[in-house]
Amino acid sequence: MAQEIERKFLVKDDSYRQLADSKSRIKQGYICSARGRTVRVRIRDKEGFLTIKGPSDESGLSRYEWERQIPLHEAEELMKLCEPGLIDKTRYLVNFDNHTFEVDEFYGENDGLVVAEVELSTAEETFSSPAFLGEEVTGQVRYYNSFLMKEPYSTWKK
Numbered sequence: 096m097a098q099e100i101e102r103k104f105l106v107k108d109d110s111y112r113q114l115a116d117s118k119s120r121i122k123q124g125y126i127c128s129a130r131g132r133t134v135r136v137r138i139r140d141k142e143g144f145l146t147i148k149g150p151s152d153e154s155g156l157s158r159y160e161w162e163r164q165i166p167l168h169e170a171e172e173l174m175k176l177c178e179p180g181l182i183d184k185t186r187y188l189v190n191f192d193n194h195t196f197e198v199d200e201f202y203g204e205n206d207g208l209v210v211a212e213v214e215l216s217t218a219e220e221t222f223s224s225p226a227f228l229g230e231e232v233t234g235q236v237r238y239y240n241s242f243l244m245k246e247p248y249s250t251w252k253k
Contacts, residue, residue, distance in 0.1 A: 098101035099160035100218055103238055106209040109230035110187050121199075121233070124177030128241040135241070136173040139186075143170025155234020175192045177238065180244035192223035204247030210238060 123137040131150035137143070143166060149159030165173075182205070187198040194213050201208045210232070213222055230236045237246065 097154045097160055098157050100157045100216070100220075101214045102156065102231060102233045103185050103210055103212045103235075104231050104233075105132045105229040106211050106227050108227050109197070109209075111187050111189050111211070111225070111227045114163070114189045114191070114227075116190055117141065118185055119189045121182070121186055122174075123182045123240065124174050124180070125241055125244055126173065126178070128178055128244060129159065130236075133241045136170055138167065138170050138174070138175060139245055141167055143173075145170070145173070151234065154218070155236075169208050180247075182203070182244055190226065191206060191225045194222045196228075197227060199229070201243070201248065204249045205243050208243070208248040 119140045121137060123132045123135055126134040133148045135144075135146040135148070137146065142164060144162055145165050146160065146162040148161075151158040181203070183202040184199045184205070185202075187199060187200070189211075194215075196211045196213050196250040198209065198211045211228060215222070222224060234251075236242050237251070
C-alpha cells in the first residue's frame with residue numbers, strides 16, 4: 096500500500112514564484128469526498144488523473160494514496176460525475192535543499208489561500224524550510240482540498 100507522508104504550511108509571501116522550477120494549472124473535483132476516503136479526478140494542464148485517498152493517521156501526516164494517470168477525455172467525463180464544487184489552482188514546484196515543495200495558489204471561492212506541502216520519506220524526516228513557509232497546518236482538515244470544495248476559504252471567518 097502506498098503511504099503519502101507530507102507536511103502542509105501556509106505561505107507568507109510570494110517569493111516561491113521566483114524560486115519555482117515549474118508551474119501547472121490544476122482543476123479537480125471529487126466523486127466521493129467522505130472523510131477518510133476520497134476519490135478525486137484531476138486535470139493538470141492537459142493530463143488526467145484519478146486518485147483515491149484513505150484516512151489520515153492521528154497526526155494528519157500520513158495516509159494511503161493511490162493515483163493513476165488516465166486519458167484526458169476520461170478525466171473530463173468523470174468531472175461530470177463529481178460533487179458540486181471545483182478546486183482551481185496553480186501549483187508551483189520549488190526544489191529547495193533536496194526536497195520539492197508544492198505551492199498551491201487557489202482561485203475562485205478559495206482565492207487568497209496559498210499553501211505549501213512537502214512530501215517526506217518518513218514522519219521523522221527533517222528538512223530545511225524556505226523563507227516563504229509560514230504556520231504549519233498539517234492535519235488541519237479545513238486545509239484539505241476536499242474540505243475547501245465544500246467550505247471554501249472565502250466563507251471562513253477571518
